Amino acid sequence: MRAKYKLIASPIAAGLVCASGAAAQEAAPVASDASVFVFNTLLFLMSGMVVMFMAAGFCMLEAGLVRAKNAATICLKNIALYSVAGLMVYLTGYDLIYGIGEGGIIAPLNIFWGGDESGALADGYSAHSDWFFQMVFVATAASIVSGTLAERIKLFPFLIFVALLTGIIYPIQAGWVWGGGWLDARFDDFAGSTLVHSTGGWAALAGAIVLGPRKGKYVGGKVAPIPGSSLPMAALGTFILWLGWFGFNGGSQLALGTISDATDVSKIFVNTNMAACGGVVAALLLTQALYKKVDLTIVLNGAIGGLVSITAEPLQPAVWQAILIGGVGGVIVSLAVPVLDRFRIDDVVGAIPAHLLCGIWGTLVVPLSNSGVTFFGQLTGIVTIGAFVFAVSFLCWLGLKYTLGVRASEEHEHLGLDKAELGLEAYPEFTPG
Amino acid sequence: MRAKYKLIASPIAAGLVCASGAAAQEAAPVASDASVFVFNTLLFLMSGMVVMFMAAGFCMLEAGLVRAKNAATICLKNIALYSVAGLMVYLTGYDLIYGIGEGGIIAPLNIFWGGDESGALADGYSAHSDWFFQMVFVATAASIVSGTLAERIKLFPFLIFVALLTGIIYPIQAGWVWGGGWLDARFDDFAGSTLVHSTGGWAALAGAIVLGPRKGKYVGGKVAPIPGSSLPMAALGTFILWLGWFGFNGGSQLALGTISDATDVSKIFVNTNMAACGGVVAALLLTQALYKKVDLTIVLNGAIGGLVSITAEPLQPAVWQAILIGGVGGVIVSLAVPVLDRFRIDDVVGAIPAHLLCGIWGTLVVPLSNSGVTFFGQLTGIVTIGAFVFAVSFLCWLGLKYTLGVRASEEHEHLGLDKAELGLEAYPEFTPG
Amino acid sequence: MRAKYKLIASPIAAGLVCASGAAAQEAAPVASDASVFVFNTLLFLMSGMVVMFMAAGFCMLEAGLVRAKNAATICLKNIALYSVAGLMVYLTGYDLIYGIGEGGIIAPLNIFWGGDESGALADGYSAHSDWFFQMVFVATAASIVSGTLAERIKLFPFLIFVALLTGIIYPIQAGWVWGGGWLDARFDDFAGSTLVHSTGGWAALAGAIVLGPRKGKYVGGKVAPIPGSSLPMAALGTFILWLGWFGFNGGSQLALGTISDATDVSKIFVNTNMAACGGVVAALLLTQALYKKVDLTIVLNGAIGGLVSITAEPLQPAVWQAILIGGVGGVIVSLAVPVLDRFRIDDVVGAIPAHLLCGIWGTLVVPLSNSGVTFFGQLTGIVTIGAFVFAVSFLCWLGLKYTLGVRASEEHEHLGLDKAELGLEAYPEFTPG
Amino acid sequence: MKYIIAVVKPHRLEDIRNALTTIGVEGMTVSDVKGFGRQKGHSEVYRGAEYQVDFVPKTKIEIAITADKAAKVVEAICKSATTDRIGDGKIFVLDLQEVVRVRTGESGAAAL
Amino acid sequence: MKYIIAVVKPHRLEDIRNALTTIGVEGMTVSDVKGFGRQKGHSEVYRGAEYQVDFVPKTKIEIAITADKAAKVVEAICKSATTDRIGDGKIFVLDLQEVVRVRTGESGAAAL
Amino acid sequence: MKYIIAVVKPHRLEDIRNALTTIGVEGMTVSDVKGFGRQKGHSEVYRGAEYQVDFVPKTKIEIAITADKAAKVVEAICKSATTDRIGDGKIFVLDLQEVVRVRTGESGAAAL
Ligand SMILES: Nc1ncnc2c1ncn2[C@@H]1O[C@H](COP(=O)(O)OP(=O)(O)O)[C@@H](O)[C@H]1O
Ligand SMILES: Nc1ncnc2c1ncn2[C@@H]1O[C@H](COP(=O)(O)OP(=O)(O)O)[C@@H](O)[C@H]1O
C-alpha cells in the first residue's frame, strides 16, 4: 500500500515526538510538524511536476520513432491523453483508488473528487499535492499505450480507451495495492513497475493484438523495419523520461520531512539513476554483440527498461544491485524487441518490452533485496493485475472495434494520419511525400 | 498587491508564534522562522527555474510554428529577449515595480537594482530569490510578443521594443497592482492573467497592427494559411510552457513555509493543471465540431489558453470550476484564431487569442470564485492596463517604424529572415528553398 | 574545498545552536537539525536533477550543430557517456575525489563506492544525495568532450576515453581541490569553472589535436564552414543547459537549510542568470559588429560562455560584476571561435572557447570579487590542473590511436557515422544524401 | 535508346521497382516531386482558415533503356503503378542519344 | 509533343502555375533543385569564417505538352517567372516521343 | 544543343562543378535523388530485424550545353566523378531543341 497509511506512521509520529519538546533532541533530530508537512507536500509537487513533464518525454520519444506522416497525430494524442487522464482521475479515478477500504476489491463508485483537506494534517501532506502526484502517474500509464499503437489507430477510439483506462481500469488495480485493497498485504510495488508500467504495457498489448500491425511491417514472413523519423527527438524524449523518473520513484517515498525519508529519497535517486545507466550500457553492448552495430533506438529503450526495472523497489537494493537490475532490463529490451516482431505484434516504440516485460522483471526481483517480500506474492500480483488489465482492455478494444472501429483505413494509413485525421502535416516543408 | 506586503502578514506571524515556544503547538503547527524563510525562498527559486525554462517553451513553440526559413531567427529572438529582459529588469524594471509606494501611479526612476537583503528576514524570503522570480515573469511577457510578430520583424528594432517593454511599460503597470499602486485595492490578478499575459498580448497586438501581416497571408480577401515547419517542436514547446506554469502560478503564492501556504500551492498546482486539461479537451472537441478535423495547432493554443485563463485566480476555484474556466479558454482560442484573421491581424503563433483574450477572460471571471473581488474592479484593471500598454506600445512601435523601420524588406521576407538577417539557415540540409 | 568540510562548519553549528533551545532565538532564527538536513539534501537532489538534465542539453546542442548524417551517433554518445560516467564514478571516481585526505595528491584506489550514510548526520545531508550531485558533475565534463570531437571519432574508443576521464582523470584533479587535497588551500573554484569545464575542455582539446579536423573543414588554407543541421535543436540545448546551471552553481553552495545559505543560493541564481544574459548580449553585439550579421550559433555559445565564466565564483560578485564577467565570456567565445580555426583545431560545437577559455577567465577573475583569493593561487590551479588533464588526456588519446584507432575511416566520415557505425539514419525521411 | 520518366504514386514505388527488375531493368533513378494534374489536390483547414492544397506528392522514376525494351518497361510500369484511381500518374518517353558509365567510360547500350 | 523543363525562382511558382493553367496546361511536375548559373551565390560568414554559397535554391517545373502549344507555354513561363533580376531562370525544350496515362493506358496527346 | 543528365556520388559534386566550370560550363542544375543500379544497397539491422536498403543516395546534375561541347562535358564529368568504385554513376545525353533565358527572352545557344 502506498500513500495514506504509510504516512500516518511516519511524519505524524515525528510530529508527536516534536510536540513533546526537548525530548526530541535525544533521538535523531526531527523537524517540526509544519516543516514535515511542507516537505512532504513539496516532494509531491516537485516530483509531480517532473512526472507531468514525462508526458513531453513520451511525446518526443514517440514523435521521433514514428514516420513523419504520423508525427503530428502522435503529438496530439499525447497532449490529449494527458488531459483526458486528468479529467478522468478527477471524475472517478482517484476515488476508485483510495475509496476501496482495507482488503477490498473495488471501491464504491463516487464521482468528482472532493478535494477534502481535512485529513491533511494527520496525513502529513496536502491532499491536493497527493492528488496531483497520483494523477500524473495515471497519465504515464496511458502514455505507454499511445506509443505502441501509433501510426494506425484512430484518434477518438484511442481517446475513449484512454478514458476507460485512466478512469476505471488503472484505478481498480491500483486500489488493490496502493489503496490498501486485497493485494496490499502480499504484494510489493514501490513506485509502480507493475501497477503503472505493466498496466500500461498490458493495455498496449491488448490494443496491438486487436489492432494488428501496420501495413508493410510484416511482409511475406519478413520484418520490414519502419525507421523513426527523428532519432534526436527520440533521444530527447528518453532524457526527459529519465529526468521525470527521479520524481516518479523519488516521490513514491511519499515523504521527505524526516532525516530518514530524505536519506531514502536520496538512495532512490541514486538507484534510479544507476539502473538507467545499467540499462543503457547493457543494451549498447548487447546490440553491438548481436548485430555488430549499436542500435540507438534499442539503447534508448534500454534506458527506459532499466528505469522500469528498478521502479518496483528503488530503495532497498544496494547500488550494484540497482545497476544489475537495470542492466537486465536493458538485456530484456534488446532481446524482446525482435521476439515481439516474431509474434507479429507491432509495437512502434518498443513500449511492451520496456514497460511490460521490464515491469514484470522488476517486480519479480524485489524479494532479492527486500526480505519482507515473497516471490510468490509478487507473482500473485503480476498475474492477477496482468490478467485483469489485459482482459478488460481486450474487451474494451474489441468493443471499440465493433462499434466505432479502431483502425484507420488502409488509405489513411498510406497517406499518414496527419493528413488523414488532422488535415495537416507535421513537417510540411520537409516531408517528401 | 503581491510580494512584499502579503508575506509580512504570514511567515513572520508564524515566526512570532514560533518564538513564543510551546504555545505554537496549540494552534496548527508552525515551522521555525528559519525554515519558513528557506521554504519561501526555495519556492521562488524552484518556481523561477521552471518559469525561466518557459523561455525554451516559447522558443520551441514559435520555432515550430514559423516556416523553416525563419526558424533560426525566432530562436535568436527568444534567447536575446530573455537576456535583454534580464538586463532591463536589473537596470530599471524591478525598482519601477516595487518602488511605487502605496496607491502610487509611478515610481521614481532608480537605476540598477541594489540587491539589498536587509529586509529579507522581515519579508520572510531572500530578496534575490524574489528578484529572480519577478525577472522571469517580465521575460514571459516579452516572449509573447516575439511569437505574434515572427517572420517579418527586424531583429534590432524588436530588441529595442523588448527593452522598452521590460524596462518601462511592464514595470509601470505591474507596479500599479503588485507594487501596491493605485489599482491594488480594487483589482485582483493572482499570477498575472492581465499583468503578464494580456500585457504581452496588447504589446503584440500593437506591433501586429503597425507591422502588418506577412506577405501572402491574406490574398484577395482570402486567408492563405502558412503552416508551421515542425509541429512536434511546437508540441514540445507547449509541454514546456505547461511545466513552467506550475512555477508561474504556484510560485505566485509567494510563500510555502506554512501548512496553509503549502496547501494553497498544492491547490494551485491542481487547478493550473486541470485548467490546461480543460483547454485542451475543449479545443479538441470544438475544432472537430467546426472543421471536422482536429487542429493540433489550435489544441496546443487551447492548452495555453486554459493556463492563461486560470492564472488570474488559480487558488480559489474548485477543481470543476478550474476545468470550466480553462475549457472556456480553449473555446476562446479556437474561435478567436480565425476571427483575428478576419481583421487581417496576422498573429503567427496565436499568442493574441491565448494570452490577451484568455487573460481578459480569466481576469473577469475571478469574482465568481473570489467574493472579495468585484467585476467592476476587474474591468477597471483590464481597461486601464490594456489602454496604457496598448497605447504606449503603439507609440513605441510607430516611433521605431519611422526611425529604424520595423519591417524586413519584401525581399528579405521572401528569402526568409534566417538568410537575410543571420546569414544562415536553421536546417541547411533539409530546406528545399 | 567543497562538500564534506564546509558543511561541518555550517548546518551542524546551526544544529548545535538549535539544540541549545531558546538561545537560538536571540541570533538569526535557525531551523531544526532535521529541517536543515532535509533542506541540504533537497538542494542536492533538486540541483542534481537539473544538472542530470544538462546531459539532454548537451545532446540537443550537439545534435543540432552536427550534420544530419552524424546526429544519431552524437545522441548515442551523449546517453552512453552519461551512463559510463555514472558507472565509473561508482567504481572509482567518487572515492578518488573524496578519499584523498587533507593536502594529498592522490587518494588510495578504492573500488565500488560504499554508500555509507553513517556520517550523514554530522555532514548535514544524505551521502547519497551528495554522491548523486557529484556524479552529474562528472558527466558534465565528459559531455563537453563529445561535442568537440563529433562527426569523426569512433564510438568505442570515445567511450573508453570517457571511462578514463570520469573514473580517473577528473577525480584526481577534483580531489586536489574539492576533496581537500594540496591545491585546496590556495585555489578557489566554487562550482567548477576549472575543475569541471576547463577539465572537459582540456580533454577535448587533446582529443581534437590527436584526431585532426573533419575532412573538408580546412581546404587550401581556408576554413570551410560545416553548418549544423538543426539550429532550433541547438537553441533548445542551450536553454536546457542554462536551466541546469541553476542547479550546477546553486547546488554548489552545498547547503540550503539556513537563512544565510538560502540567501546565498538566491544570489547565485541571480548572478548565474545575469552572467548568461551578459554573454548573450555581448556575443550578439560583437558578432553584429564583426560580421555585420548576428551569428546564432555564436550567441548560443555566448550564453554558455557567460555561464562558465561565472561558475568559478557565482556568489560574491555584485550583479553588475556578474553581468560583466559573463559579458567578457561572450566576447571570448565570439573571438576565439575563428581563432581556433586558424590553428586548425576543429571544435564542432565550440566547446573549447566556451568551456576551456571561459573557464580560465572565470577562474582568473575570482580575486576581483573575493578578497581571500589570490591571482597567483588561481593561476597555480589553472596551470597545474590544465597541465595534468591535458597531458594525461593526450597520452590516453595517443594510446587509443595506436591501439584501437580513434578516427573513423575517410569513407565512414563521408557516409556519416550514423550509417557507418550505427547502420541507421537520424532523419531517414528527410536527409537528401 | 530511350529515357523514360514516370511520375507515380509514392507508395507504388516498391512494386514498380520489383516489376522492372523482373523484366531486366538494371538501373533507375528516383526522386520526390510534387504533381499538379487531374488529381486536383483538396481543401484543408488550418487554424480555422480553409485553403486549397494544389499539389500531390509524387515519385519520379527515370530509366534509361534500350529502345527495344522501352515498350515493355512502359507496360510494366503501367501495370504495377495503377490503383485505378485518379492520380495514378504518367509516363513520358524521350529519345536518349548516349549513355556513359562513369567508372569504366563504357558507352552506349553496354553502359546501361 | 514537347517536354519542357523550366528552372525558376521558387517564389514565382504560384504565378507560373496560374499562368499555365490559364492557357490550358493540365499537368505539371515540380521539384526542388539547386541552381548554379550566372547568379553566383554569395559569401556568408558562419562562426567567424567567410565562405562562398555557390548554389541558389530553385524550382524545376516539367511540363509535357503538344508541340503546337509549346511556344505558348514557354512564353507564359517567361512572362510569369520574370522578376527582371539575375537568376530568373531558364527553360529547356526537349522532344517528347510518347506519353502514357497509367490509369487508363491511353497514350499520345490524349494522355496529356 | 544537348541536355546532359549525370547521376553521381554526392560527395563528388564539388569536384565535378569545378571541372565543369574550368571547361566553360556556365550553368547547371542539381538535385538529390535515390539510385537503384549495380550498386545494390546493403543490408542493415534495425531494432533486431535485418532488411535490405535498396537505394543509394545520389546527386543528379543537369547541364544544357551546345552540341560541340557535349563530349568535353561528358569527359570532364567522367574524370571528376570517378572513384573507381561501383556506384560511380552514369551520364545520359539527350537532344535539346530549345533554350530560353527567362529574364531576357534570349533563346538558343545565346541563352545558355
Ligand atoms: N502534362 C504533364 N506534364 C508533366 N507532368 C504531368 C503532366 N500531367 C500529369 N503530370 C504528372 O503526373 C501526375 C499524375 O497525373 P494525373 O493527371 O493526376 O493522373 P491521371 O490523369 O492518371 O489521373 C501529376 O501529379 C503530375 O505530376
Ligand atoms: N546550362 C545550364 N544547364 C542546366 N541548368 C542551367 C543552365 N544554366 C542555368 N541553369 C539553371 O537555371 C538557373 C538560372 O540561371 P541563371 O544563369 O542564374 O539565370 P539568368 O541567366 O537568367 O540570370 C540556374 O540556377 C540553374 O539552375
Ligand SMILES: Nc1ncnc2c1ncn2[C@@H]1O[C@H](COP(=O)(O)OP(=O)(O)O)[C@@H](O)[C@H]1O
Ligand atoms: N538504366 C538506368 N536508368 C536510370 N538511372 C540509372 C540507370 N542505371 C544507373 N542509373 C543511376 O546511376 C546510378 C549509378 O549506377 P550504378 O549502376 O550503381 O553505377 P556503376 O554501374 O557505374 O557502378 C544509379 O544509382 C542510378 O541512380
